[in-house]
Structure formats: structure tokens, C-alpha cells
Amino acid sequence: GTLSTFAAYADADYVAPSGIHKLRGRLREAGYVESEVCERLGKNPQELEPTDLPYLDRFALGSGDLEDLLRLFQLRAAIGEDRARSLLGAEGYEFLLDQGAISSEGGLVLARVDLFPVGELVVATDHRYQVLESDKLSEDPVMYLGLDSVGLVNTAPRVDVESHLDLCTGSGVQALVAASYSDFVIGVDLNPRAIRFARFNADLNEIDHVDFRLGNLYEPVANEQFDSITANPPFVPSPNESLGFRDGGRNGEAILSCIVQGAGEKLRANGRLSIVTDLVDPDQYIEKISNWWSGGAICGLILTTADRDEALFSVPHARAPFGQSYEEYSEELSRWVNSYRSASLGTVNFGYILLQENSEAGVENHIVQRVVSSPMDPIYDQARELVNLLVFDTEDNLGRFEFTPAPGLRVQTERRLDGSTLKNEILVPDNPWFTRYRLEANLLGLLEEAGASPLSWVNLGERGLVQQARALVEKGLLVGRLRQDAPPAVCGLPRAEVWPPCRIVIDELATKTTPTCVSNYLQ
Numbered sequence: 438g439t440l441s442t443f444a445a446y447a448d449a450d451y452v453a454p455s456g457i458h459k460l461r462g463r464l465r466e467a468g469y470v471e472s473e474v475c476e477r478l479g480k481n482p483q484e485l486e487p488t489d490l491p492y493l494d495r496f497a498l499g500s501g502d503l504e505d506l507l508r509l510f511q512l513r514a515a516i517g518e519d520r521a522r523s524l525l526g527a528e529g530y531e532f533l534l535d536q537g538a539i540s541s542e543g544g545l546v547l548a549r550v551d552l553f554p555v556g557e558l559v560v561a562t563d564h565r566y567q568v569l570e571s572d573k574l575s576e577d578p579v580m581y582l583g584l585d586s587v588g589l590v591n592t593a594p595r596v597d598v599e600s601h602l603d604l605c606t607g608s609g610v611q612a613l614v615a616a617s618y619s620d621f622v623i624g625v626d627l628n629p630r631a632i633r634f635a636r637f638n639a640d641l642n643e644i645d646h647v648d649f650r651l652g653n654l655y656e657p658v659a660n661e662q663f664d665s666i667t668a669n670p671p672f673v674p675s676p677n678e679s680l681g682f683r684d685g686g687r688n689g690e691a692i693l694s695c696i697v698q699g700a701g702e703k704l705r706a707n708g709r710l711s712i713v714t715d716l717v718d719p720d721q722y723i724e725k726i727s728n729w730w731s732g733g734a735i736c737g738l739i740l741t742t743a744d745r746d747e748a749l750f751s752v753p754h755a756r757a758p759f760g761q762s763y764e765e766y767s768e769e770l771s772r773w774v775n776s777y778r779s780a781s782l783g784t785v786n787f788g789y790i791l792l793q794e795n796s797e798a799g800v801e802n803h804i805v806q807r808v809v810s811s812p813m814d815p816i817y818d819q820a821r822e823l824v825n826l827l828v829f830d831t832e833d834n835l836g837r838f839e840f841t842p843a844p845g846l847r848v849q850t851e852r853r854l855d856g857s858t859l860k861n862e863i864l865v866p867d868n869p870w871f872t873r874y875r876l877e878a879n880l881l882g883l884l885e886e887a888g889a890s891p892l893s894w895v896n897l898g899e900r901g902l903v904q905q906a907r908a909l910v911e912k913g914l915l916v917g918r919l920r921q922d923a924p925p926a927v928c929g930l931p932r933a934e935v936w937p938p939c940r941i942v943i944d945e946l947a948t949k950t951t952p953t954c955v956s957n958y959l960q
């Protein structure tokens with residue numbers, strides 16, 4: 438039964454039979470990696486709707502090894518037992534059967550788990566869409582990889598570190614990704630089923646420097662400190678408390694606030710905290726974070742996407758596509774909207790909080806907010822570079838940099854027939870780090886100048902253009918590179934001119950992206 442999925446992994450010291458390594462080999466040979474899976478499905482697994490599954494299975498997906506593995510582990514279709522055995526290898530097949538990850542009946546095999554490719558990793562979770570009677574679990578389900586999961590994978594800066602902590606680890610996906618840049622990783626979750634899945638996933642991907650611990654947030658790591666922390670907490674402002682991976686209290690911040698509050702003493706100097714979350718009334722977050730944070734100064738980014746109002750937010754949460762009557766939907770919708778109102782939520786955005794401990798510079802917090810598209814492709818390098826610049830900014834050392842426009846940047850001009858300009862918009866096509874920006878002529882001029890020849894901070898200071906340049910830097914439109922002739926530490930400008938922080942507002946367009954909400958399929 439499903440209760441016992443990966444039961445053996447309840448024991449942290451369990452050693453799987455060698456068949457599991459052959460299984461990983463089989464999946465890899467068949468091309469079960471993110472790029473090939475996306476190509477074959479015609480979209481990202483995160484974008485699959487439950488209504489897509491039978492169509493893809495029966496009409497769109499051709500035949501082949503990868504196709505049949507996708508039928509089994511993404512599309513909820515049955516495949517013949519002999520076929521499954523040959524695809525997974527005899528030992529892999531037996532192992533998955535033993536662990537309750539597949540089931541076999543009357544010569545047909547069904548998966549009990551979904552397998553998500555993340556780069557070169559493969560991660561098992563409970564079914565994203567629990568649409569069949571037999572999908573019901575008696576334990577809290579382990580979350581599928583959603584846009585939030587993949588978004589954090591693509592956003593959290595990857596910097597080589599000794600130790601990393603992944604809070605709310607679920608399937609373990611963030612911990613396994615962090616293992617690629619950390620000497621040692623600890624993943625923590627409240628749900629015992631998640632810990633078993635996470636240990637299996639580490640085994641499947643042959644990652645042995647990760648330790649998964651059962652418990653509440655920082656409790657299982659009481660005496661340890663880390664260089665970086667990731668967290669994808671339950672963040673949905675919800676009328677329910679029934680779904681452990683989703684419900685974050687009435688305003689969604691119950692777990693989030695604890696994570697930020699506790700991070701100060703868990704992070705080493707210059708340590709990083711990267712979180713994906715719903716952002717309730719996003720313009721208040723710079724203040725909220727400063728209030729929650731207990732520790733030295735911090736630098737960081739709040740990356741937002743689009744605001745949802747009570748209807749945009751509540752409808753997808755209330756709606757289930759199969760087996761829900763109109764009356765049930767209406768009732769459920771009322772619960773979500775009433776909860777939204779009783780919590781006095783203004784808008785619910787979705788995005789990322791990236792913080793870096795900065796107490797060595799010993800100045801005040803420097804947190805910048807900007808809009809991105811929820812990234813299906815990496816933006817972690819750009820995020821790391823921008824936070825770096827903020828750190829240098831607080832240290833008064835931007836004089837060591839020169840600034841050029843972001844690569845790929847374009848200007849789109851709308852003109853009247855008489856040639857007069859209606860508006861200029863800046864964009865960087867197909868790049869989730871950016872949105873579209875409306876720029877005043879003077880800022881556009883500064884970008885054009887930087888395109889012709891790099892701008893030095895000192896020169897900008899002499900011309901009184903530091904605030905304008907800072908506004909462009911904070912939006913990522915001007916990028917800083919260390920000057921080749923940069924001395925170790927030069928004071929670009931007197932402190933008085935560096936602060937107060939930027940007051941020039943650049944008009945950013947909200948992006949379309951909001952996370953697909955599939956939690957309603959789990960009721």
C-alpha cells in the first residue's frame with residue numbers, strides 16, 4: 438500500500454541494494470533529464486495540467502523508452518509489466534516494487550510516485566494530481582516539484598560552501614541541488630514520509646553527503662551553523678491547516694517569519710538565506726524582513742512577480758477539475774475569499790527573498806526590490822552578482838567597478854505618425870531576470886552612454902549621477918564589473934553621497950507569472 442512507500446528509508450542507515458544504481462543508469466540512458474523531458478512533453482513538467490495527461494499519453498507522445506517512462510512517471514498511464522521490467526532493469530523494477538513506488542496488477546504496471554527531472558537529477562514525489570481513488574494517502578503527501586520548487590532551484594545563488602541547510606526539504610530537491618556546491622548538506626522536514634522520499638532521492642542520484650532529519654525548522658540542527666540556507670516553506674495564506682506543504686496560516690507568514698527570525702544565529706558571516714514564498718502586500722517586505730531579522734546587517738533582494746487580488750488568488754485554490762459539483766466549488770470559494778478578507782490581505786504576490794549576512798561591513802541593511810518572471814531557467818548568477826554589488830555599495834567600494842548595460846538589452850519605442858515618442862520601454866527578451874521598464878529620457882541616455890563606453894562610479898559621482906546609476910544598477914539594467922586596474926579597496930565616494938539609498942523609482946511592469954495552484958487536486 439502507499440502508506441509504506443520507501444518504508445525502508447525510515448532507517449537513516451538503510452543501505453539499498455545495488456539495483457538502485459542500475460536504475461539511475463537506466464533512467465539516464467533513456468534521457469530522463471530535464472532538457473530532453475521538456476522537449477518530449479513540449480512543455481515543462483511544471484506546466485502540465487491534469488487535463489493534458491490523457492491527451493499526451495494517447496495522442497501526442499510517440500513511442501520510445503523515454504516516452505514510456507514519461508507515461509509511467511508523469512502521465513499516470515499503465516504500461517505492460519514486461520516493458521516496465523526492461524525499461525527499469527530487473528533489479529530496478531524489483532526494488533521499486535518492494536519500495537511501493539510502483540504497483541503491478543494483471544500484467545500492467547502503474548507508478549505510485551511521480552519522477553521529476555531537475556537538470557541531471559531525478560526526484561521522486563507523491564503524485565502531483567491525486568485524481569484516482571487509489572491515490573488517497575493516509576500520510577501527509579510529499580510535494581510534487583512545482584513552479585516554486587523549480588523557481589528556487591533557478592534562483593538561489595550557488596556559491597561553493599562547506600555547509601548548507603535546506604529547511605522544509607520535502608522531496609529533498611533543494612538539498613540535492615545544494616549538494617553540488619556544498620561539502621555537506623542537511624535537509625529538515627516535519628513530515629516523516631518526506632524524509633523517506635528525500636533519502637531515497639539522495640540514493641537514486643548517488644549523493645552521499647546529505648543528511649535528512651525529521652523535525653521542526655531549526656530544532657534538529659540546534660548546535661550547528663551554516664554558510665547557506667534554502668527554504669521553500671508552506672507559504673499559502675489559507676483557511677486550512679490540513680495540507681502540510683501548502684498552508685502557511687491566515688496570512689501565509691507563519692513559517693516564513695520563523696525562518697527569517699531564526700536565520701541570524703544559524704548563518705555564518707556572509708552566509709546566505711534564499712526563500713521562495715507568496716508575498717502578501719509585497720511592498721511591505723523590506724520592512725517586515727528588517728523587523729523579523731535578528732542579527733547583524735543584511736544585504737539582499739526581494740524578487741516579485743505579479744500581484745493577485747482576492748479573486749485571482751482564490752479561484753484556482755477553490756477549483757478542482759474532477760468530481761467537484763458547482764455547489765461544492767461555490768462553498769470552497771467562499772471559504773478562501775472569506776479567509777482572505779478576514780486576514781486583511783491586500784494583494785498576494787509570489788517571489789523570492791535572497792539575503793546575505795553583511796555584519797562585517799557593519800552598516801545598515803540594504804535590501805532592494807525588483808520584478809522578475811518566475812524562472813524556469815537559471816537566474817542565480819545574476820542574483821548573486823547583484824547582491825555582491827549591494828554588499829560593495831554598503832562598503833562604499835563601488836569605485837572599483839565599471840558599469841555597462843545588461844547584455845541583450847533592447848529599447849522598444851512607440852511613436853505617433855508624426856514621429857513624436859509616446860513611450861520607451863526597455864526589455865531583455867527571453868530572460869526571466871528582467872521584466873519591462875519605462876525609463877525617463879535621462880536614464881535611457883545614461884544607459885546609451887554606458888553602452889558606448891563603460892561608466893566609472895567615480896565619474897558618475899563627479900557628475901552628480903550616482904542616484905540615477907544606482908537606480909539602474911538595482912534593476913539589473915547596468916551591471917558592474919571589477920575594473921582591471923581596480924586597487925584592493927578604493928573609496929568611490931564619501932559615505933554621505935552613498936546614502937541615503939536610491940530614491941529614483943523605475944517603473945517596472947508586473948510579470949504574468951503566478952504559480953499554478955494544484956493543491957486542490959489533493960483534497
Ligand SMILES: C[S@@+](CC[C@H](N)C(=O)[O-])C[C@H]1O[C@@H](n2cnc3c(N)ncnc32)[C@H](O)[C@@H]1O
Pocket residue numbers: 579580581582583585586589604605606607608609610611625626627628631652653654669670671672681682683692
Ligand atoms: C512547499 S513544500 C517544499 C518542498 C521542497 N523543498 C520543494 O522545494 O519542492 C514545504 C515542506 O515543508 C514541510 N514543513 C512544513 N512545516 C514545517 C516545519 N515547521 N518544519 C520543517 N518542515 C516543515 C512540509 O512537510 C513540506 O514538505
